Amino acid sequence: MVTKNKFGIVYVNNNTNNTIVTISTLDKKVICNGGTGKLGLKKSKRSNSFAAQNLTLFLCLKAYKKEIKFVQVIFKGFVKYRDMILKGVLFSRLKIVSIKDFTRISFNGCKMKKKRRF
Known part of the structure; x- marks a missing residue:
């Protein structure tokens, strides 16, 4: 399959246990x-920088x-080893045009635990 378009998008979805990478056309x-x-x-070997x-x-x-x-390159999720993914x-031999981050950040956090009564 020969693509006429030479541009692609690399989606990197990270979580604590795994890294999922998808490459698509525009x-x-x-x-x-x-x-x-x-x-x-x-198991735990999937969640390190070497694997990613x-x-x-x-x-x-x-x-x-x-x-x-x-x-x-589009990142989603918190992870420490983004630079290793970019090295990969x-x-x-692919040229990186831009890097974007679409990680969602919670704005209010979790509800506090009920205070104990004596």
């Missing part, structure tokens, strides 16, 4: 996607073979 057609379990990692970097590298190389050269994109 018209939202998914090229490839997967989580860190796709690399054969189990290797997953991103693995999927971006697939996108590079389908003739995508420039990407926009750069190692796969």
